[in-house]
Amino acid sequence: MPEGHLIHRHAAGQHADLAGRTVLAAGPQGRFDARPWDGRVLTEVEAVGKHLLYHFADAPTVHVHLGMRGIFLRYDDPGTSPRPGTRLRLATGEVAYDLIAPSRCEALTRGQVAALRDSLGPDPLRADAVPEQAVARLTAFGGPVGAAVLDQKVWSGIGNAWRAELLFLVGLHPDARGVCAETAGRLWDTAVRYLALGRDAGQVVSDPDAPCERWVYRREHCRSCGAPVLTWQLASRTAYCCPMEQPERP
Structure with missing residues (x-):
């Protein structure tokens, strides 16, 4: 599933291409009726955690969550035919974006957008995130910190x-x-700091000097000290840990 850095990267690129313009909206797959947004001005493309919000003039907001399989395809030629399975196409005279296989693509009222925001914790990539709130939510979590940071109600965007x-x-x-x-x-x-590096690079960057490398994620040995990386299931995902660099304390 794309993590928050990639969602923010999608939002920035699409906002630059589409915002402030009248867009042609279509649902080629037939599973999303795009007529309410066709021919309207898209005012903003916004990322909140792992969610994308498309705000239009005089129309509901479109909410997209890519889930595990969702992708975007961008075409410099908006006349390019959409691929089979395209849930939503947004196009101008210069560019087209096709959304394929999202877990969510739906219309939200203003109240539903507010409820979505309220359900999410602070997003490290948003300028309106309040650090004190982020600290309070994490310290109030009763379970392991590795479960807390994956809980989107605590912090949003972390995978x-x-x-x-x-x-x-x-x-x-x-x-x-x-x-x-x-x-x-x-x-x-x-x-x-690091999610911003990842957003700008389009990948997880945990070492600015070696942006394609990871310290422990999906590694057999810690890249720092060489110790075998420990793995186990935590919050339904595989946890990775160096026993030397991240000692377990009583």
């Missing part, structure tokens, strides 16, 4: 790859509980 690498960067064991405010603040600041 399994970022969980592994961010916890490594601050030396936190995924099973650690009772994280103090200072440590939660360091973890949040690390997320803000």
